[in-house]
Amino acid sequence: MKQLSLIGIGLIGGSLAAGLRTVGQVERVTACARRQETLDTARYLQLIDDGSTDLASAIAGADMVVLAVPMGAYREVFSALKPIWPEHAVVTDAGSSKLSVIEDARAVFGHVPSNFVPGHPVAGTEKSGPAAAIADLFRHRRVILTPQDDTSAAALQAVRAMWESVGAQVHVMSAQHHDEVLALTSHLPHVIAYQLIETLARLDDQREIFSFAAGGLKDLTRIASSNPQMWTDIMMANDTAVLEGLDRYIEDLQALRELLAAGDAERVLAHFERAKNARDQWIHTAEAS
Numbered sequence: 583m584k585q586l587s588l589i590g591i592g593l594i595g596g597s598l599a600a601g602l603r604t605v606g607q608v609e610r611v612t613a614c615a616r617r618q619e620t621l622d623t624a625r626y627l628q629l630i631d632d633g634s635t636d637l638a639s640a641i642a643g644a645d646m647v648v649l650a651v652p653m654g655a656y657r658e659v660f661s662a663l664k665p666i667w668p669e670h671a672v673v674t675d676a677g678s679s680k681l682s683v684i685e686d687a688r689a690v691f692g693h694v695p696s697n698f699v700p701g702h703p704v705a706g707t708e709k710s711g712p713a714a715a716i717a718d719l720f721r722h723r724r725v726i727l728t729p730q731d732d733t734s735a736a737a738l739q740a741v742r743a744m745w746e747s748v749g750a751q752v753h754v755m756s757a758q759h760h761d762e763v764l765a766l767t768s769h770l771p772h773v774i775a776y777q778l779i780e781t782l783a784r785l786d787d788q789r790e791i792f793s794f795a796a797g798g799l800k801d802l803t804r805i806a807s808s809n810p811q812m813w814t815d816i817m818m819a820n821d822t823a824v825l826e827g828l829d830r831y832i833e834d835l836q837a838l839r840e841l842l843a844a845g846d847a848e849r850v851l852a853h854f855e856r857a858k859n860a861r862d863q864w865i866h867t868a869e870a871s
């Protein structure tokens with residue numbers, strides 16, 4: 583790849599740049615950010631060679647353009663790209679929901695451009711910004727691509743090759759399936775973590791509560807330290823699937839509550855055993871692969 587141009591240079595854009603540089607798969611990296619300070623940090627960290635707050639300057643000469651901005655910025659970014667759409671480059675994104683991205687593209691362009699490949703690296707941390715970038719963030723992690731019927735095969739192949747070069751395993755699926763699965767495995771856990779901490783924080787003697795917390799609370803809620811604006815955007819973007827998962831979870835929590843209230847130790851134990859077995863099997867399979 584001669585020139586990668588990132589629109590948004592935070593954790594994900596920065597990690598992709600660092601990863602591609604480490605494996606020697608990119609000659610030049612440029613980025614667009616809203617604030618000069620972000621670009622200065624990215625340059626200082628040697629994530630990018632050049633940056634501009636002006637979109638057209640930032641993407642000039644790119645053969646690969648990657649959108650790595652919050653879901654709430656897509657309409658604005660697509661609208662700004664419309665008059666300067668890079669027909670000869672491949673364009674992809676890193677957004678956590680996919681149907682909303684396709685909808686945003688259709689709303690702005692009237693169709694999904696054939697050189698745009700919607701994508702999502704299923705890897706990250708609770709940190710944000712270029713200083714949080716990790717060069718091997720995507721190694722042995724999954725990336726989901728959700729091409730449309732008329733997505734160019736060459737564009738799809740170029741995006742696949744980019745992610746594979748930083749060690750990721752690429753999967754292709756429909757945007758609908760992506761959003762349903764990710765609602766359960768990523769978005770619902772963030773709702774639960776945020777709300778559990780918010781509930782505890784509102785209870786009396788919160789200082790007591792947190793100072794006597796064991797490792798379990800910290801393990802369960804690390805992701806509640808994630809960027810609240812980024813996650814509000816994701817919840818709004820994938821609201822239908824998140825609501826479905828949340829309803830199911832509330833139903834199951836209510837059922838568990840009833841077992842506890844009835845003092846039904848046997849069935850509570852059966853619940854916990856099913857959960858432990860499922861988690862142990864998942865972790866075992868994940869570690870073996």
Ligand SMILES: NC(=O)C1=CN([C@@H]2O[C@H](COP(=O)(O)OP(=O)(O)OC[C@H]3O[C@@H](n4cnc5c(N)ncnc54)[C@H](O)[C@@H]3O)[C@@H](O)[C@H]2O)C=CC1
Nearest residue numbers: 590591592593594650651652653655677678706707710711
């Ligand atoms: N944080 C994570 O662990 C993961 C995040 N994602 C997705 O990747 C995308 C980027 O997330 P992060 O890198 O974590 O966020 P971040 O907050 O670290 O970086 C986002 C960057 O976009 C810039 N930005 C925001 N609005 C912009 C605009 N209108 N024009 C140009 N730049 C703009 C910000 O200044 C910042 O540099 C999001 O859509 C997120 O849902 C996907 C996988 C993992």
Ligand SMILES: O=C(O)C(=O)Cc1ccc(O)cc1
Nearest residue numbers: 678704705706707708768805
């Ligand atoms: O911090 C974590 O463990 C995450 O879950 C990171 C993450 C955030 C957003 C995504 O779309 C995918 C992964």
